[in-house]
Amino acid sequence: MSTEQPDVDVEPEEDLPEQMRIRRDKRERLTDAGMDPYPVQVPITSTIAGVRAAYPDLELDVATGEKVGIAGRVMFVRNTGKLCFATLRSGEGTELQAMLSLANVGEEQLDSWKALVDIGDHVFVSGEVITSKRGELSVLADTWSMAAKALRPLPVAHKPLSEDTRVRQRYVDLIMRPEARQMARTRVATVAALRRSLDSRGFLEIETPMLQTMHGGATARPFVTSSNAFDLELFLRIAPELFLKRAVVGGIERVFEINRNFRNEGADSTHSPEFAMLEFYQAYADYRDVAALTRELIQEAALAAVGTLEVVHADGSVHDLSGVWPEISLYGSTSDAVGVEITPMTGRAELLALCSKAGIEVQPTAIAGKLVEELFEHHVIDSFEGRPVFVMDFPVDTSPLVRDHRTDAGKVEKWDLYVNGYEQATGYSELVDPIIQRQRLVEQAALGAGGDVEAMRLDEDFLRALEYGMPPSGGVGLGIDRLLMTLTGLGIRETILFPLVKPER
């Protein structure tokens, strides 16, 4: 963590903006005066929140007699001649006023405070808890010291940071925007609720490989890397599915994982190259069972994280997550919207004509199932308003890991859950027949050999596992970032604390 680039200028002082030069100079002056700008410790006795909690409603101009030592970041200063005020804030956002009066701290300390403390510095203040004449809860300092000098000025508190700065310098965003701090906590609350819900239903959380010798479990383009020690090409996983199923074969019949997937594809307001996903598998359940469980998980997470099932976004849109969610048929809803009966038997030529008529651009090589999904996305999705919708029963040729529908030929037992206009989760009755699974993966491998970079590969070890017998199971993949988007109304890059961004310069 400290290999200097050879061409890095170690002493860039001359080129620095004025405000950074001044702050560096103050750091020197602190050192020269024997005041450590970065002490290893400051003797705090309370947190800012602790002081506030201890004195929730004092009258104006009260002295409590209690002495405390507190530390916080200076967010705002009002220096008058002999009495200085500063607003200190702790990391979670609680604020407390510090007051330094000539009478209490003496001329030397008051002068050094005025000369050396900037907005953004972490300072320590020791003194009595009082309220000011205006009633502001304050610590009237006997002494102060620097806890950590800030060398860069904070942005203007009253103007919104540019989106670019917020994402690239999330640390500044977290300092400046309560919403950014809240997002970090909402995310934790959501993930914790999902874990709690699954744990209470007997699911076991496991961790499966991020580095895989063979990518599978989804149709997506992987990131490629390599192991020096093994002289081996490796892939960052695009999904944990094939390993979680191995676990089910091994007897972990209720299993889940919450972790990152990596897909080497485009990024926009609903896609991030690395994204968090919950996958869970339940033996002796089918796709309807796991659909019901998915709804419960989302409802429980919403209540835990945002306290309501009627989520209102900043744009005023209302997303009602309560109750039982409607189901529609993929083929049925698409047929209705297009005005032509579409079934798994509908030919490619007719589907291509329907796409073309609707102005949908499709790959000339697209298979029939893909075309049906295109028609569905083009004609039906926009009609979902504010309610989550389960879209039931997908084409077999786009779903190589899903069991054939028990009654409808050409379909598989798969649903997609649409919330807020995007795919929030998908669930299957899992394909557990090793012979059929092998045929499907051989077809995928053929697509891959034909140049389809998203096709799955033939994972012999996965097939070997299935050959030992996997119980009938339902499985679900649920996007964590997208759930956060639903719960907060924000874009995916706001739900991820440190999303991938291109380097500056």
Add this chain to the structure above:
RNA sequence: GCGCCGCUAGCUCAAGUGGUAGAGCAGCUGACUCUUAAUCAGCGGGUUGUAGGUUCAAGUCCUACGCGGCGCACCA
């Protein structure tokens, strides 16, 4: 990957048709013992994203590149 728009002080933004680059906050100096987007007086701060080009003159026009946003394509 393609198209459109943007990039100006530490931050957020201004600067008809090309003519000496400005404001608010922040900063510096001074005043002020109850302020809380403090107030008052004064003062600094810019390679206008980068590199070229046109022009007497470029923040402004042209070209390329970088980064971002939006739309399209791909995907969840």
